[in-house]
Amino acid sequence: MQQSVGSDAESKLISILKVLSESSEPLGSITIARKLEREGIFLSERAVRYHLRIADERGYTQPVGRDGRMITREGQQEVKEALALQHMGFLRERLEMLAYQTTFDPAKRSGRLSINTSLIDKDKFKKALAAMTDVFKAGICVSDLVAVASEGERLGSVVVPNGKIGLATVCSVVINGVLLKAGIPTEYRFGGLLEVRNSRPRRFVALIDYAGTSLDPSEQFIRARMTRVHEATRTGNGKILGVFRTIPAPAREVVEEKIARLKEVGINGVYAIGNTSEPLCQIPVALNRIGVIQLGGLNPVAAAIEAGIEIESMAESGLIDYQQLVSVWQL
Helix, strand or coil, X not given: CHHHXXXXXXXXXXXXXXXXXXXXXXXXXXXXXXXXXXXXXXXXXXXXXXXXHHHXXXXXXXXXXXXXXXXXXXXXXXXXXXXXXXXXXXXXXXHHHHHHHCCCXXXXXXXXXXXXXXXXXXXXXXXXXXXXXXXXXXCCCCECEEEEECCCCEECCEECXXXXXXXXXXCCHHHHHHHHHCCCCCEEEEEEEEEEECCEEEEEEEEEEHHHCCXXXXXXXXXXXXXXXXXXHHHCCEEEEEEEEEEEHHHHHHHHHHHHHHHHXXXXXXXEECCCCCCECCECCCCCEEEEEEECCCHHHHXXXXXXXXXXXXXXXXXXXXXXXXXXXXX
């Protein structure tokens, strides 16, 4: 019986952490209780506060003034590990949710868009930026627009810990969000390691299907030290982070118009567009669809890690207002 009670308490705690992990804003106990109720989990505000105190003690959550709690890196990791089986396909759902939540309008240069967050030691920050410079110059990134945060500040859903500087890079999902607002659905196929030959995409040499993973492919390839991004910028030959999507063939003209608009505001994440029903970089495409290769937003960070700089990165870490971004060349 004791074990049963303990398991029930842990399940409730994980449910609360999951709610916090899906928010880029601090949440109070009332809001958490309401969100849980929508998922069929009924906890009183008092019960939520009790579990939040336990989460604080374990380092899974962090109080943020009177606004409530934010989940910590340790909390995010706990959710990933505790819900690994349930999260099969969770990443694709998260990508779709971020695209839906994107409010960025290129014409107005305003709204919120998705980011990746990287945490870098204060004394290594300038060196890390220097290692990323060639990648930004070569355009092997979604954008050269970034945001920087000091310890205690927040980028998306991530609070920057002591001794670190947070760097936000634009996530490729912003493109899918803009297309979705134009009525164009995107099929999320996979994240992969894209071989580049003579500065042109050649083929995917490794890929991870979004439907079968709970972890971001880019994070996995970076941790495995499989990228050769710096080499690609220096010689035109290497292995970079890329993502593969497909779109309905009749939407091509609108897609190209939206891509042009995004380029005008500093977002250039589309690397290649295929032809109707034809393979792109050896990847087959369904009838009446078009393959699209987008660049991974963490390519600059991958180059810095290749240079021996330790960086912790969280892909798809939330949303940020476009006005908070600045050109990396201003840093």
